[in-house]
Amino acid sequence: EKQVFQLRAHMYQARSLFAADSSGLSDPFARVFFISQSQCTEVLNETLCPTWDQLLVFDNVELYGEAHEMRDDPPIIVIEIYDQDTVGKADFMGRTFAKPVVKMSDEHYCPPRFPPQLEYYQIYRGNSTAGDLLAAFELLQIGPGGKSDLPPIDGPTDMDRGPILPVPLGIRPVLSKYRVEVTALEHQMSVISVVWGGRACPRTSPSPHSTLDNPHTFASQDLPENELLHPPLNIRVVDCRAFGRYTLVGSHAVSSLRKFIYRPPDKKAQHWNMTG
Numbered sequence: 001e002k003q004v005f006q007l008r009a010h011m012y013q014a015r016s017l018f019a020a021d022s023s024g025l026s027d028p029f030a031r032v033f034f035i036s037q038s039q040c041t042e043v044l045n046e047t048l049c050p051t052w053d054q055l056l057v058f059d060n061v062e063l064y065g066e067a068h069e070m071r072d073d074p075p076i077i078v079i080e081i082y083d084q085d086t087v088g089k090a091d092f093m094g095r096t097f098a099k100p101v102v103k104m105s106d107e108h109y110c111p112p113r114f115p116p117q118l119e120y121y122q123i124y125r126g127n128s129t130a131g132d133l134l135a136a137f138e139l140l141q142i143g144p145g146g147k148s149d150l151p152p153i154d155g156p157t158d159m160d161r162g163p164i165l166p167v168p169l170g171i172r173p174v175l176s177k178y179r180v181e182v183t184a185l186e187h188q189m190s191v192i193s194v195v196w197g198g199r200a201c202p203r204t205s206p207s208p209h210s211t212l213d214n215p216h217t218f219a220s221q222d223l224p225e226n227e228l229l230h231p232p233l234n235i236r237v238v239d240c241r242a243f244g245r246y247t248l249v250g251s252h253a254v255s256s257l258r259k260f261i262y263r264p265p266d267k268k269a270q271h272w273n274m275t276g
Helices: 067-072 267-275
Strands: 002-014 028-034 037-040 054-064 077-083 091-099 101-102 119-125 128-141 173-184 192-198 216-224 233-240 246-254
Touching: 002 028, 002 067, 002 077, 028 054, 037 054, 054 192, 067 101, 077 173, 091 128, 173 192, 173 233, 192 216
Parallel strands: 101 128
Antiparallel strands: 002 054, 002 128, 028 037, 028 077, 077 091, 091 119, 119 128, 173 216, 192 233, 233 246
């Protein structure tokens, strides 16, 4: 018996990906395969922790079998991560698998199963781990009423991204503004580059005396309020060569910034304590 579905792949973020370029970074994108269809996210440049924040919609997915079999044991989704090269084909960086949460046409789109929650999927490159994918997948049966009976895709909209759909409200995490500040005390005629999530901080510059002309670097961006979803901080040291060339000396990833987080005091609570 033929069943028709719509697959929604909520591709929010990846972290700690494989460094495919000589710079110690990558230009990653994800390709999602389901049955006979595939779609790609956009390419994000020079990052190991891309935040795609992108919804991929697969329409008119035809599956054959009993309805209860589809609900309890849906087909596997394959997600592959690639590094986009300016010349030649993209380089394979890793692969992971997922099963979608299935909603049949006679079921209500409501908690606790819907909307699906973002979760981490381990990415593998051969037998080695190669990062994590933060995503959610749902497979929605199209009933007699057609696509009009499907749950609506609830914003937000971003006109600057054109046809790219962001992850809907209710699935995407609640965001707050964060600022990271890094102070490098000393190094030898090198440049320190800090990449936090998809945002690169201004590079620190060396001086002839092994101290820094500009020891402070910082970046601000919107991150999930849930600290478990924060991207790591990637620090690279590159050697300055002639003709503006840079050679990677080494890199380090601070996997969790939790112990460094400073939260300003609650002004309302502080005012209440002072006046109470």
